[in-house]
Amino acid sequence: MTVVMRGSVRPIHKVVNRAKTTHAKSLRPPAYSGLVPEFPYSRLRRWPDVEADNLQAYDATDLLLVERALSLDVPGSETVVVGDEYGAITLALMAAGRHGIRVHQDLATGRRALQRNAEELGLAGCTAHELEPALLSGARLVLLQLPKALAELEEIADAVARWAAPDVVLVAGGRVKHMTLAQNDVLGRSFAHVQPQRAERKSRLIVSSGPLPVPADPPFPVTARHDGLTLVAHGGAFAGARLDIGTRALLEVLGTEPTSSAADVLDLGCGTGALAVSYALAHPEARVIATDRSAAAAASARATAVANGVADRVTVTQDDAASEVPDASIDLVLLNPPFHLGASIHTGAATRLFEAAARVLRPGGELFTVYNSSLGYRAELTRLIGPTAQLQRTPKFTVTRSIRSSETPDS
Secondary structure: OOOOOOOOOOOHHHHOOOOOOOOOOOOOOOOOOOOOOOOOHHHOOOOOOOOEOOEOOOOHHHHHHHHHHHOOOOOHHHEEEEOOOOOHHHHHHHHOOOOOEEEEOOEHHHHHHHHHHHHHHOOOOEEEOOOOHHHHOOOOEEEEEOOOOHHHHHHHHHHHHHHOOOOOEEEEEEEHHHOOHHHHHHHHOOEEEEEEOOOEOOEEEEEEEEEOOOOOOOOOOEEEEEOOEEEEEOOOOOOOOOOOHHHHHHHHHHHHOOOOOOOEEEEEOOOOOHHHHHHHHHOOOOEEEEEEOEHHHHHHHHHHHHHOOOOOOEEEEEOOOOOOOOOOOEEEEEEOOOOEEOOEEOOHHHHHHHHHHHHHEEEEEEEEEEEEHHHOOHHHHHHHOOOEEEEEEOOOEEEEEEEOOOOOOOO
């Protein structure tokens, strides 16, 4: 199948590392050639995700994806948007009259932000789905904000080739500084034609078409064994089926440090569920909740609990900062917090999880945390939770235990 797109098509090896210089110092809405009035991107918010002066709810890639979609004669009912962080792509297309768009967002924060932004702008007409056949059935155009992980891109590309229409076009975009030739290779496993486009405003689109035959079984989830623990991981789960070194460090401490009688345990930001499932295996009397804002992580943790025979004692939910867990209901929180927000290094994500732990812990409850030693969270943990002791420190990671005070300065 030949796909004709605006702009020249160049060989992959000549295009991907060629950065187009630009004097633009700020994002400009694309010229839609009269297709749609200017969309109020500046009104979009990231809430309930972290908001800060250096974090915004849209970028140039969103604008390029919208512009490309509007240049193609594909109705909203045959359009799918994947990875729309806060709704910039979906809502701009809806404002242009493309209705019936199907959307998949991995993060609970993104789902809530899109809903809130839609209400703020008075827009309606899209439906949310997991990464499943219902998302992609009959889709002829899929717009994708490129994920950070190649495994996540592989799972998405396979899903599009597996479930979308035979003439589907996948338009993926990202910031040039975060793009690699490996992304083209991954897309090339699922599509016959992979065509990088000319860079604009420090972003680039990759147009893939001609879905290839797919194997009988999807490439994900994958499974791996670690000293008696089975981990199951979808493509978008942090560290995949590996046991990351931060989690290893926290598990080592939990194996040597006595904890208080913990009937109710929370793995906050559970990833693939390694901490939750390991604790459940070691403490058959405990009731464990595992929660993560990522749909891929939550699905992985559920599968990990099943694989280890503890699904009856480990409840997995997709949630933002344990918002569905009642106040003062937890005896023990296990936490390996992230220090990235998308592609940005930002400690705000960890702070939100510390605040969540303070809210859900009973007085006298414990928080075990592992974090990058360079971040020095101990003072913040003391302020938000209560007395905090360092249990282990290496040049890479620090493990602490905090005791929830009956009152803290921020209670």
